Amino acid sequence: MSLNPRNKFIKTGIHTLVWLILFFLPYLMFPRVSNEHWQGISPLLLPLLFYAAIFYTNYFILTDKLLFEKKFVLYCGDKFSSVVAFRRSYKGPLYNKIFEKFNSSSSSSSGSTQPAGGPGGMGPRQQETKVTSFFYDLNGKFTYKPNSRDIISLSIFNGTDKLDNSSSFSAPSFGSGNSNFSISSTDLTKYGNIGSSLKWSRKWSEKFYSNTILSYSNYYSDRDRSQERTVTNSSGEENASSNGIFENNDLKDYSLKSDYQWDLFNFSQLQFGVFGTYFDIDYTYAQNDTTTVLDKQNKAYLSGTYIQNKFKLFKNRVQFVPGIRTSYFETTKQLYYEPRASLTISVTDNLALKGATGKYYQFANRVTREDILSGSKDFWLLSDGNSVPVSSAIHYIGGISYETDNYLFSTEAYYKQIENLTEYSLRFNASPGGVSYSENFFTGNGYARGMEFLVQKKSGKFNGWISYTIGEARNKFDIYSDSYYPANQDVTHEFKTVALYKYKRWDFSATWVYATGRPYTAPSGAYSITLLDGSTQDFFTVTSKNSLRLPEYHRADISANYKLLKGAKGDKKRREIGYLGFSVFNLYNRTNTWYKQYSIEEGEVIETSVNYLGITPNITLSLKLR
Secondary structure, eight states: OOOOHHHHHHHHHHHHHHHHHHHHHHHHHSOTTOSHHHHHHGGGHHHHHHHHHHHHHIIIIIOSOOOOTTOOOOSOOSSEEEEEEEEEOOOOHHHHHHHHHHSOOOOEEOOEEOOTTOOOOOOOOEEEEOOEEEEEEEEEEEEEOSSSSEEEEEEEEEEEEEEEOOEEEEEEOSSSSSOEEEEEEEEEEEEEEEEEEEEEEEEOSSSEEEEEEEEEEEEEEEEEEEEEEEEEOTTSOEEEEEEEEEEEEEEEEEEEEEEEEEEEETTEEEEEEEEEEEEEEEEEEEETTTEEEEEEEEEEEEEEEEEEEEEEETTTTEEEEEEEEEEEETTTTEEEEEEEEEEEEESSSSEEEEEEEEEEEESEEEEEEEOTTTOOEEEEEEOOSSSSOOEEEEEEEEEEEEEOSSEEEEEEEEEEEEEEEEEEESSOOOOTTSOOTTTSEEEEEEEEEEEEEEEEEOSSSEEEEEEEEEEEEEEEOTTTOSSOEEOTTOOSEEEEEEEEEEETTEEEEEEEEEEOOOEEOOEEEEEEEEOTTSOEEEEEEEOSTTOEEOOOEEEEEEEEEEEEEESOTTOTTOEEEEEEEEEEESTTOOOOEEEEEEEEETTEEEEEEEEOOOSEEEEEEEEOOO
């Protein structure tokens, strides 16, 4: 059928409008007062332009049947399909009023720790905290099927989160004078990911398949925890000083991977492949804006191959998958062998036993930076074979499950032995002249063990699950202790229950989460020393490594979603085009502590708890473009 020129103009205008929104909506939703958010969107404009070109090529050339009687424009043809989604949290006047009603800032007293023999005098310490945050993400996937054997797909993702826990603090001096002091703290973290991949899947024959993926990813994290302190004496004179930490971590990797599957026999399936990755990781850690403590740029290639075979024995009652992975790391110029195996035994049609073991190496390491005053943080560095060795772990997993059409009961036990963990700390400074990169990285070992239980109802209008985990994670660094101590991620008990109910076009859900507190290290006391030039410097002592625990964490969430449908009621081709949702996070307004931060003032330790969000209602509108 021929396309009416007037309709063609209208439809092209609609498509153009959609793409203009995709291009400019992120800019319109970001604050005009700052350009930092614009930089996160800018790299996506060229890919979006490329996707628009593909889209219109498909619209005008590849799709031979775009319009039908009583139908709207189809956004995909027989060979080409595309999906684009964008989200951005937004706080308008209504949201702010609701948020401030349930999460209004208030003055509160913070405790302090008085060292033995230190100066007396403890005045009230008032704190006011303003917390803001936002996120945005963009997803796109474009698939092209040139024939029955090949599928080519292009994917893109970008997401950014910003957390601002800045605060201000003022109080009378701790000393005998009549001076006052105030502290303005900046605690800003911004992190995100950019990723894209091009995938080619091909069915070479009825028994031979392949997937080849070319990908790029970029993880970035910026943290500013600076502090400006002002002391006002009895004469009204102000003395201001500033200090803080500034971190920037940027991790890029470029990868090429090809996976192959060959169905040799009914009972044997051979899987093998090759891979290569180029890492480019930067990390900068500075103090006081001018003092750079650590500045590392790492680049290296990682390449390797793997092979495994999936055996199906005794009429598929037993599945055994042995395999081995071999990697070559450019920095250490060594080969690393990772043998792995898994076994599944179906005792009956419903009862199964499972087990797995394997060795794993990690070349891009997540390093813990011990920060006594503001909570430990993590950053990424590439292993150098010396100060940051290649870490490894041996996993052992065993479990049993009973599954029917309606229910699943599962129990699983695990044990993980870890070697060459890395931690960075400025608590110990062996060099009198300053900080040395090699002196402040420490190597240790660790283990994790535990059991996980799951009960799930899988079908029906009412379903959900209950899960419980009991676990233990321990580390051992000789610099901290001669024995094992709780690792930062150690959570003894974790319980979660989820209930889901469907009623016509409504979806209801309720969640309750409980977890015991995580361990942390804190100052146990503080003191001031007068230097030769007459100035004073604050120092502090610390508790045993991770000997304290944050309060237990628990909260309840509820939500209700109403499906939006396109088409007349009773139409067989009626489809879902989105939903309108309402949810409440932290329903009973539980105060959960995220971490604790400390400051030292005239020999006193001032503690501040940084908390997660209280009760927070949300309204969501989601639309699907196909």
